[in-house]
Amino acid sequence: MSETPQGSYRMILRSTGIIGGAQVANIGLGIIRTKALALMLGPSGVGIAGMYQAATGLVGTVTGFGVGSAGVRQIAEAAATGDDARVARTVATLRRVARLSGLLGMLAVLVLAVPLARATFGSSGYAWGVALMSLTLLFTGISAGQTALLQGLRRLRELAACNVLGATFGTVASIVLVYVLRERGIAPFLVAVSALGILTSWWYARRVHVADVTLSWRETWVEARPLLSMGSAFLVSGLCGAGVAWLTRAMVVRELGLDAVGLYSATWALSSVYVGVVLSAMGADFYPRLTAVASDPAAVNRLVNQQTEMGLLLAMPGLLATLVLAPWVLRIFYSADFVAATEVIRWQILGVGLRVVSWPMAFVQLALGRGRVYMATEAVSALFHVVLLYAGIRSLGLLGCGVSFFAAYVAFTAEMVLVCLWLTGFTWSRHALGLIALSIASGGAVMAALAADPWGMGRWLAGVVAIVAAFVDLRILKRKVGLDLTRVWQRVVNREGM
Secondary structure, three states, rough: OOOHHHHHHHHHHHHHHHHHHHHHHHHEEEEEEEEHHHHHHHHHHHHHHHHHHHHHHHHHHHOOOOOHHHHHHHHHHHHOOOOOOHHHHHHHHHHHHHHHHHHHHHHHHHHHHHHHHHHHOOOOHHHHHHHHHHHHHHHHHHHHHHHHHHOOOOOOHHHHHHHHHHHHHHHHHHHHHHOOOOOOHHHHHHHHHHHHHHHHHHHHHHHHHHOOOOOHOOOHHHHHHHHHHHHHHHHHHHHHHHHHHHHEEEEEEOOOOHHHHHHHHHHOOOOOOOOHHHHHHHHHHHHHHHHHHHOOHHHHHHHHHHHHHHHHHHHHHHHHHHHHHHHHHHHOOOOOHHHHHHHHHHHHHHHHHHHHHHHHHHHHHHHOOOOHHHHHHHHHHHHOOOOOHHHHHHHOOOOHHHHHHHHHHHHHHHHHHHHHHHHOOOOHHHHHHHHHHHHHHHHHHHHHHHOOOOOOHHHHHHHHHHHHHHHHHHHHHHHHHOOOOOHHHHHHHHHOOO
């Protein structure tokens, strides 16, 4: 029996709640860590942490081979066969490859510590911190194999628990390290978060029963080839993202200084917090569903439209609220020193809104097995982003980072429309176009009101527009999923009162 549209919308909403709940907690703990860093060391401390992560993240993406993302699908496919021996072989292979990739990443950073420090910071004085950060790649590689097992077998409760507990323990340890060591504690702070994450993922992964199996290195290579082949598309995508992150911070620190890169790191992180929950649900639920109907272009296009609609309905209220409250958000999550980046984060939020529209289309390439097309579109998008970023920084300074981010996603959305039109004959449905138009109109109205009078009537007018748009979104959401949200809320209240 085919799935009804209302059932599909409900499934999207349910997966967003299950997967996003832990993501929200994890993001909140990350914000607490960054808030503590900002209060104790200021924008330069946040900037140094961001630079460390960008430098080692680029190496980690290359040496990681996309194993974590590819491993989820490999384990899920093996589990679907009901063959315990196949599951055991897949898990053993994944764990071995994950450990090797983590070890390779650690060794690469150790060898390249001095040139990485010079290329990133313009000085070899930070080489010791870069070398210490090599441990995060080892820990992350091992942890990727363990969390892929949990996600691939749909052990979502355990996956959520290990992520939240690991982040909680890491937050406590990292704040203590920075408080005691000050700037010298930034690299140990990041290592502590990664180390405690691997401990919790190991604890929950060991509770999953997998049959014992012994594989020779030759057998491991045979089993690993499909894993590495599938991971290549994720590798290129991750490499493009990490490369843009590193180049962005390197350009900002050279042109504008460490304080500026701290402001940029803060706005980049905050602008993506809310939408990150929606996009995480896309990756965990939407992609497998899309893959299952990849042979039917009409079904692919229908799912892309449904995901676009739900993504906008769930994301736009939060994005509009952040547009209006940007100065207070920066002050609350960081400090008063970061309010200077208010206009930057507003332009980035507009770009993040376009990310919600474009990402469902980006998954079409992977679902159809068009890995080369996906790699090409990601490379073109990354190159265009870097060019726009360079032009933006040279002409507008720090504000250019935000404007170029928005412009890059305008181009990426247009690129995805053309690619999907070529692959599946994709067009937006009338409902999706209506929500896109509503989002553009409300976002444009808020930005115009704030530009005209950011602290007077313009701010209040922008707030009214955001509230009205959120109310309209809620009404549409209720109709899409067929739920009486007021009754659901009353049940929750009554249950808590018992």
